[in-house]
Amino acid sequence: MDSPDPTTRTASRQQGRHAGLDRQRIAEAARTLEPQSLSIQAVADILGVDRKAVNYHVTNLSGLLELVAVDAFSMNFTDVDLSSTADWKEACRAYAFALHDSLMTTGALVSYFRFQDPGDFSMLGPADTVMQRLYDAGFNDEQVGNAIILIVNVAMSAARDDVMVGSDGTHPQVPLILDALRDAYPRQFPALQRSMSGTPSRAPYGPAQLDASMDIVTRGLESILLASQPALSAHS
Incomplete structure (x- = not known):
């Protein structure tokens, strides 16, 4: 029996960086699979490449799941625009709900979400807007940093819980x-x-709980701001 033509094998299963893959193509292919069916081999089969071609960009299953989660998140979050929200409380609330709603689109993969692409500036814009509103309101550097981390944590925790709700x-x-x-x-x-x-x-759980959580957050931030204003006045 004749052995398969090596040229045919190479054409049918391209390998490594020469397969012409990038992370976006991998994400698009993975998007067509159910979370429980996701694997590097399954994605390679859809793309018609050797598993090593996918491994060049995504080293393991955990990395693939993170890529798919970020892809689902960013598809929704790129449309978030808080530039017209002038009030700092409303900006904080809108940012939390935008994060929550975008994270919900990742579904069962929400626990794999990571901010992993420093070149994706669309994910940084809304955070920058919220922080600027906090600065404009009179919060200092430490308070703004603490606030944005707290808001992100509240939104992410709420999304993880809401995904688990039956x-x-x-x-x-x-x-x-x-x-x-x-x-x-x-x-x-x-x-x-x-x-x-x-x-x-x-x-x-759900929007009512996130709204209540953000009410606690904004009221707490407001009390911090009011407490710091007399101290600032005393030094002026």
Whole structure:
């Protein structure tokens, strides 16, 4: 039996950097797969290249999942424009919701999201706008830095929780906590018992929860700003 023509093998499965791949093409191919079906080999098969060609740009499965998560996020977040939002509180709130909503598009891959491309300035613009509004309001460098990190953390945490909420609107951890409380003594953990008994009526996840979280954040920032203003006046 004749062996396959080496030229044919090379043409059918291009390798390494010579395959003409880039991270965008890999992301586009991966986008067509369900998260549970994602693998470097599956992406290579879609692109018609050797696995090594994909490995040249994405070294392992974790890196591929991060790439797909960032791709899903950036497709939505690139349209975010906060330049017309003048009030610092509204800018903070709008930025948090934009982050949250864009992260939600990553679905089950939300935990793999990382800010990984320093050349993607579209992801930095909204953050810069929010920070400028905080500076304009009178916050100092440390306060602005702390604020933007807090807002990002709140939005990312909310998105991760909301992705986990099932079709019935229930977070998988809530029934576990309720079961544990039912097994506890009646007078154990009174505050937790009281709070969890009201959980179904107060919608602890979703937009209402993020809105409540951002209300706490902005009120806290406002109190910091007001407390620092007398100190500034005393030195002027």
